[in-house]
Structure formats: C-alpha cells, structure tokens
Amino acid sequence: MTDNTDSPLRLRLDGEALAANWTSLARMSGAAACGAAVKANGYGLGAVEVAHRLADAGCRDFFVATWAEAREIAPLGLSVSVLHGVREAELAAALAGPARPVLSTAHQIARWREAGGGPCDVMVDTGMNRLGVAPGDIAAGLLDGLSVSTLHSHLACADEPSSAMNEQQRARFAALAGQTGATRMSLANSAGIALGSGYAFDLTRPGLAVYGGVPVPGLRDRLRQVVRPEAEILQRRRVLAGDTVGYNATWTAPADTEVAVINLGYADGYRRAFSNVGGARAGASTLPVIGRVSMDLVALDVTDAPMLGEGDWVEIDYDLPAQAHASGVSQYELLTGLGRRFDRYWGQ
C-alpha cells in the first residue's frame, strides 16, 4: 500500500477480500460457472482493477452495461457481455468484437442478424418487465438463425427470498431450456445465488456481493468488506455548548464539543442521508457525523479522540449493510456513487 498521496481522500480496497468474495460465490454456484458484473466502473471501485483481480481468481465471464464500459476493460482480453445490447450507433464497434451484445429487443436482434453478427447473448424477460424479449416470441422463432452463446434472464425479487415471483421466474426460464440453441443459461445475480442451486443454471452473474454488499442475511458470513473510505482532517475546532454545526444548523452542541472537519462530502458519494447519522473511526475512537453532510465537507464529533488533529486520517464507517440500514440508501448506491476524487489504493 502506498501512503505518499497528495489527495486528502482515499479508498482502501482489499483485493484479497474481493477475490475471496468471488470465490465464495463461485463455490455457492456449484457446477455453474460464476461470472461478475463490473458495470458502473466495477460498482465504483475501478473496473479495470476489479476485472483483472477477478480474472486472476478464476472468473471468466464479465458483464458491463455499455460499450464504453466494454472498451475500458477490453485490453484485459476477457470474455465480456454488454447487457444493454447494441444500438444502431454501436453496431460497428460491436461487430468488431470481441465483446458480445446481450440482445433484448426484436430491433436489436434484426440489426445483429442483418449485419451478420457472430455469437451473441440474449436477454429474455420472465416477469421483471425491464429488458428482454418475451418467451412467446422465442417460441415463435425470434431467435432463429442466431448463434446464441448465453441466454439470460434477471430476477426482480431475488433479495426477497419469500417472494413467489422467484419460483415463477425460475420456472418460466427453465421452460426455455433446449428451445434456443443457447450454449448456456444464466439467471442469478448475487441474491439469486443464495436462493439455491435451482437458480444457478450454467452461469451466475453476481455484482454487489463480490464488492462486499450483503443482499440477504444468509450471505453475511460468507462475504468480507472490500471498500474502506478514508478522509483527512482539514481543521479541528471547539464548538461551545449551544452553538451549531453546518448548513441549516441541524446540530446543536449539548455541551462544549471537539469537532473535526474532514475532506469528504456528497459530491464524493458520501450521501446527505448520513447527516447526523454516519460515523467514522480512528483507532478505537468512534466519531459520529454531526450536522449536515456538505458537498465537500463533513463534521465529526472527535471529543473521544483528543490526539486527532489537522492532517490526521479517519476511516469512514462503510460496512455496507449497516450503513445502508442507517442511511436508508441502498448498498448499490453507496458503492456506485463513490466518486472520482478518491485515490484508489489496492491492498494485496
């Protein structure tokens, strides 16, 4: 790990935990292959670094949303599927390979077929009503003549294990086995893997859990925290009893309070929902967020940490399930919002 940074804001990223999380999910996927969603810049961690580390761990199938994301990791020479399919403007780039579009509309399928495109993936909608062609259209011959590598569908309620929709979608998807010429079938995201072996088919597509997010309590013990934000203290001050801190004066000092102002804000993805709710730590000291989170600054109560001063660093509490619960912001948003002002440091 390098500490000689100029930036007052950094993400500590645990490469070992990332690989271990993926390996855990791969094991839970049983005989199915386990891929990884690395869209949205690897859920905010950095797509190139993530993909290369997961490839080293044994991952062979990567999923991005757009062709720009596919281009970014192209130099790694991995198998990449582009979940949003292929728009007219992207056709030339898509035909040039090597990434495959995940075709999800009749237009896209016609476009790909007429252009003489090679192996592709297809998304079928089994009830989410987001992306995907209808099973009935497949039965009517929509995919005829296509060379389908992987047939995908996506679960709407995988993080609600008791939802009847899971089994409904699984059954609709399973009914397509042998109907499309697809080499493989893939249904499960992170939470879908936890639903059991019936959901794994030939290939799983976890994202959140690879990065330490815990979509269902059952995965808690199998996953480790990967992302640890750290910020530098810009100023320490004493706030007298009755005085307030931050925009709109939402926090009033109940007694004289030691306060540190750190280099972090909602423009970095540290959401305003952490106002008066979030926290940080330095050694054994816990440092609650006080007042509003500003665009670039956050105030912490450091009464508990008399030695902390200007230029010292604190670790922001970022255990994903706990902080999502505290803030009401989803674990997905807590990850993908992590901004460009963080210097990203990989350990291991």
Ligand SMILES: *Cc1c(COP(=O)(O)O)cnc(C)c1O
């Ligand atoms: C984002 C995405 C995934 C990964 O989902 P997680 O909930 O992050 O595991 C899998 N499949 C599709 C189609 C996706 O869009």
